[in-house]
Amino acid sequence: MKMYRFLMVFVLAAVAVFAADVTGKWVAQVPGRGGETREATFTFKADGNQLTGSVTSPRGEMPISDGKIDGDTISFNQIMQFNGNEVKLMFKGTVSGDEIKFTRQREGGNRVQEFTAKRVKE
Secondary structure: OHHHHHHHHHHHHHHHHHOOOOOEEEEEEEEOHHHOEEEEEEEEEEEOOEEEEEEEEOOEEEEOEEEEEEOOEEEEEEEEEEOOEEEEEEEEEEEEOOEEEEEEEEOOOOOEEEEEEEEOOO
């Protein structure tokens, strides 16, 4: 039993070590309507496998929800209001150094948008 507990602690520690380091600011040109892009700033804080933060765009700053980190993959949601309707955007990203390759999809939609965010050096 002691060996099992030791192995579990070791495995959990190893997972924490290999989690992507995404804490900080990231900037991307995010696809919009009609093919134009808009700059968005993603501010993340990683705590183990939990991800919190916000997205700032021309529409203002909005918090993210349900943020998760799994190795080099992150995911989170953003809830937006359009004409009195709530819209849930689902983000998934793969972290590679100072870049995150994202996909974004509206809940219930089938169109997937891709873009890349780059870490802001502070």
